[in-house]
Amino acid sequence: MTRLTTTSRSERHVLGKRLGIVALFAAFAGWLIFITFSIATEDDGSESSPQRLAEAVQRELRKGDTDALQKRFTDDTAGEKYAESFLDKLKDVPEDRITVRAVRDALRVEVVGTPSCTAWTLVEEPKGHWKMDAAPPAPGSGC
Secondary structure, three states: OOOOOEEEEEHHHHHHHHHHHHHHHHHHHHHHHHHHHHHOEEEOOOOOOHHHHHHHHHHHHHHHHHHHHHHHHHOOOOOOHHHHHHHHHOOOOOHHEEEEEEEEOOOEEEOOOOOOOOEEEEEEOOOOOOEEEEOOOOOOOOO
């Protein structure tokens, strides 16, 4: 003779609770993985060479992208609104007159046809990436 087993209402309730806890734990683990991945892949503003940094800064100056430009500076040298203040000075300059180039150990921003020039010291970050120091460069490196 075969005996049929039935589950009681309380057994189904316990099973539902366990599945809910497992689902909650899985959602929490997924969220942690997402946050960790987002932090690990976040753009820190550094570039693999001084030339690539100069190209990126040129694009950002021409676009007027203050947030992207701010990331190009080392954290401890540029104030919160440093890039915004610098871009305000260039707002009336046509974008095709702004040139950026890496010269020795500095990045130079020049306005073609004027004596206007700004320079920032290049800083090598970990893993061979480059950023800019907002403090004026040593004599001979800048403008």
